[in-house]
Amino acid sequence: MPDTSSSTTVTPLPSLAAQAEHLIELGVPELAGIPADQLRAFAAEAGSHDGDALLAVHPDRAPASALAPLLRHDGKPGFVVTDMPDVDCFDPYTVEVPDAPLYLVTDVDRGDHMANWSPEEALPALAQQDRTPLLITEGIHWVLQRPAVLERNHCFMTIGSRLRKANGALDARTPAIWISNGTGRDGHERRNAPKVGWCWWGNRHTWLGFASATGRSHS
Template sequence: MPDISSPAPVTALPPLAAQAEHLIALGVHELAGIPADELRAFAAAAGYADSDTLLAVHPDRAPASALAPLLRHGGKPGFVVTDMSDADRFGPCDAELPDAPLYLITGLDRGDHMANWSPQEALPALAEQDRTPLLLTEGIHWVLQQPAILKRNRCFMTIGSRLRKANGALDARTPAIWISNGTGRDGHERRNAPKIGWCWWGNRHTWLGFASATNRRH
């Protein structure tokens, strides 16, 4: 297992007011059923205008399947892989969300220092560092606001989202966000597009870190 190093800081996110306006321009407020003025007011009242804080919409209001097409990379829209049609059923696991339609996420890290770890290895390590793994929708929000965070060979998993089966066991798939090579069922036309996919719980990938944060608050 690779050595654990301190999470590296990310470049500054836009101010929360600008993040709110971007979500409004994308129509996220409409799909979430949140008035634009309510979204603006939440951002204005948060008081974190100059810090690295991400504005997120609760996944119950804005699911991954609705957010994914809003992503852009290389001028191409994001998509969910065909064998993850149940993406919206991947709910919070080992991550506690505020009971509110809008909330804030602080201390974001892409988890590059955990590249080539398996999700099974990464989850307890994040807990030891008092970090919480990002949900799939949170990872999408991050890329929406800071597209440069998604780089080829520097993509990330969002293991705060897991799918629980009818028998209570967790599905072995773990969601991730990366850049399509345009091969297989993705289709050549999707080369370089942002891709919502999954990896097995026990597998390692050199090009996938584990996105996490220090805190969530309303």
């Protein structure tokens, strides 16, 4: 297994009020069926977490397929890879999400120190560090608020989301967010665009860390 020493890549976030306004500008309340004033009120009530918390909309309200096109990198919109049409079927795995339309994710970290780990190796290591892996929607929310966390050769997986097959077995695909090279089915026009895709559960990638947080709460 790769080096298990921990490091931090936590990037300060905008205030929760600013995050709420940005989501409103992007039209997230409309796609989630949440009044903009409800988003503002939640941010105001949770304001003591400014700087260390990410404002997230529950994936049942704002799924990955709806959020991904709102991403931007190099002026290009985000997209979901063509061989992941079931992206919204990836449910929380080993993760407890608050039963609320809006919630907070604290101390988000890109997990650069886990680059070149496989998801299979990273999941138990995160648990040992008392950290919880991000959902794919939480990863998208993070990049929406802090586009700079998505860098070439420093992107991340979101292994808190997994797909369970009809027979109960877990799909070997594990979600990740990175920057397209514009090759293959992505299309040249998508070079440098934010990309929601997947990697195999047992594979390692030198350019993918494992995004995680210390916890989630409704306030």
